[in-house]
Amino acid sequence: MTNTSGDVPAIEFRDVDKRFGDNVVLDGLNFSVPQGQRVTLIGPSGSGKTTILRLLMTLEELSGGLILIDGDPYTHEYKGEKWVAVPEKRRRVVRNRVGMVFQQFNLFPNMTVLENIIESPVHVLGKSKADAIADAERLLEKVGMSEKRDFNTNQLSGGQQQRVAIARALAMDPEILLLDEVTSALDPEIVADVLDVLREIAETTDITMLLVTHEMQFAREVSDRVLMFDKGQIVEEADPETMFTNPTHDRTKEFLKAVLGG
Amino acid sequence: MSDDIQDLVERLPLLGDAVLVTLLMTVGGALLAVVIAVLLGFGSRTQTLWVRGPSRVVVEFFRGTSLVVQLFWLFYVLPVFGFKMEALAVAIVALGLNYGAYASEVVRGSIASVPQGQWEAATALNMTWFHKVRRVIFPQAWALMIPMLANLLIQLLKGSALAYYITLQDVNFWTVELRRATADTFFSYTAGLIVYFIIAYLLTWGMNILEERAKRRLGRGTRPTLRETFGLKPASNPRLANTAGAPAGGGGA
Numbered sequence: 001m002t003n004t005s006g007d008v009p010a011i012e013f014r015d016v017d018k019r020f021g022d023n024v025v026l027d028g029l030n031f032s033v034p035q036g037q038r039v040t041l042i043g044p045s046g047s048g049k050t051t052i053l054r055l056l057m058t059l060e061e062l063s064g065g066l067i068l069i070d071g072d073p074y075t076h077e078y079k080g081e082k083w084v085a086v087p088e089k090r091r092r093v094v095r096n097r098v099g100m101v102f103q104q105f106n107l108f109p110n111m112t113v114l115e116n117i118i119e120s121p122v123h124v125l126g127k128s129k130a131d132a133i134a135d136a137e138r139l140l141e142k143v144g145m146s147e148k149r150d151f152n153t154n155q156l157s158g159g160q161q162q163r164v165a166i167a168r169a170l171a172m173d174p175e176i177l178l179l180d181e182v183t184s185a186l187d188p189e190i191v192a193d194v195l196d197v198l199r200e201i202a203e204t205t206d207i208t209m210l211l212v213t214h215e216m217q218f219a220r221e222v223s224d225r226v227l228m229f230d231k232g233q234i235v236e237e238a239d240p241e242t243m244f245t246n247p248t249h250d251r252t253k254e255f256l257k258a259v260l261g262g
Numbered sequence: 263m264s265d266d267i268q269d270l271v272e273r274l275p276l277l278g279d280a281v282l283v284t285l286l287m288t289v290g291g292a293l294l295a296v297v298i299a300v301l302l303g304f305g306s307r308t309q310t311l312w313v314r315g316p317s318r319v320v321v322e323f324f325r326g327t328s329l330v331v332q333l334f335w336l337f338y339v340l341p342v343f344g345f346k347m348e349a350l351a352v353a354i355v356a357l358g359l360n361y362g363a364y365a366s367e368v369v370r371g372s373i374a375s376v377p378q379g380q381w382e383a384a385t386a387l388n389m390t391w392f393h394k395v396r397r398v399i400f401p402q403a404w405a406l407m408i409p410m411l412a413n414l415l416i417q418l419l420k421g422s423a424l425a426y427y428i429t430l431q432d433v434n435f436w437t438v439e440l441r442r443a444t445a446d447t448f449f450s451y452t453a454g455l456i457v458y459f460i461i462a463y464l465l466t467w468g469m470n471i472l473e474e475r476a477k478r479r480l481g482r483g484t485r486p487t488l489r490e491t492f493g494l495k496p497a498s499n500p501r502l503a504n505t506a507g508a509p510a511g512g513g514g515a
Binding site: 057058059092095096098099100102104106107108109110119120123124152153154155165168169172 | 377379380382383384385386387388389390393397398401402479480481482
């Protein structure tokens with residue numbers, strides 16, 4: 001079912017609509033992300049960036065259009081002319097390829113750090129507990145949280161919680177990682193630790209990454225492509241160098257001026 | 263008065279049986295109530311109308327009608343339709359339905375106060391709905407609902423006294439029998455009060471232990487467990503060691 005040959009995009013949005021009541025957030029959005037590419041979404045709040053990630057994690061339902069993962073229908077498909085929802089059972093197969101890290105970490109407080117990480121590898125992927133623990137320990141090492149293995153999550157600082165959340169998402173071995181403003185809730189001095197972890201993941205894996213962030217310097221370092229959103233539309237897309245030094249669209253210029261203070 | 267004591271002592275063996283009946287009703291009713299509360303509590307939350315509708319109707323019906331009338335109805339009216347149950351079973355079913363309806367609101371409210379982000383993180387980890395509820399949502403909601411369920415449990419215990427009217431020989435029955443024997447209303451009903459109070463106190467104590475355990479699992483325990491208090495070794499688990507002394511970050515009280 002999975003098609004991982006290079007020419008099929010990891011993520012494809014086809015005419016995606018999203019409305020909340022009368023509020024149109026996305027209107028006929030089209031874009032795709034090739035396998036292994038790192039894409040940063042920038043733009044003012046309310047421009048639909050976070051909605052795109054939430055649609056990809058099936059936290060919101062589409063109002064129209066299709067999302068394909070590795071060419072496979074994910075949330076909806078066309079049966080003849082009819083636009084129908086993909087049954088949960090098939091969604092789950094595809095959802096296994098997608099992981100997400102949240103702004104508010106969302107660790108499970110009723111579990112220890114280790115339990116948070118191994119829960120789904122054991123009970124969703126069906127890994128043996130021993131394997132899951134070994135993998136979790138390797139990931140905790142990677143995010144620098146090995147000593148906190150048996151701690152309760154509310155004994156950790158925000159930055160530590162976020163690093164555990166990153167390890168938890170990686171433990172599911174995702175092909176696609178969604179990062180939704182993962183440093184926005186952190187104290188400034190801790191942000192660097194989390195970004196270092198993410199930078200290492202970007203350097204050492206070939207996971208496709210889609211990130212929404214206000215850390216423009218970080219976006220510039222890790223992304224292959226930057227998409228500027230406004231009112232649910234892509235107003236400009238470019239490699240980070242061009243986007244940050246020589247944007248063409250007025251809306252992008254305004255936005256970057258505002259966030260970079262330049 | 264010494265005659266009263268004499269009568270009381272003579273009836274102490276009967277008190278054992280009476281307490282057993284009261285406890286059977288209370289524990290049986292409470293277990294049934296929890297099952298009903300969880301089913302109705304989740305049922306009232308679903309998007310699906312044909313689940314939510316009936317759930318709401320059942321909750322409102324059993325909350326809105328008197329427990330005595332429900333007891334009488336199940337015991338005297340249901341047999342007319344050819345469905346007869348033991349008095350004890352009737353009491354357990356009536357108490358379970360009645361208090362289950364109340365408790366379902368507690369379950370619903372507690373589930374609703376688990377942050378939405380917990381559901382979302384569980385979705386991102388590709389859990390099924392049942393997996394999310396069982397391993398992530400319910401354990402957190404459980405800690406919130408125990409104090410309110412403890413209140414309902416005490417009310418259920420006291421409500422069980424009504425089962426005397428459908429022939430059950432519970433603590434209430436024993437009290438009435440004691441009064442008959444002693445002809446001393448003050449003495450016998452005071453004895454009854456004390457017996458109910460002791461049972462209620464023990465139940466409260468048990469629920470406090472449950473609450474403490476649930477909170478500790480969320481890392482919000484405020485007091486050491488009994489075993490730790492009386493144990494010789496200091497707590498070795500790092501999860502507990504750090505929370506025991508330090509002021510817990512809110513939600514501890």
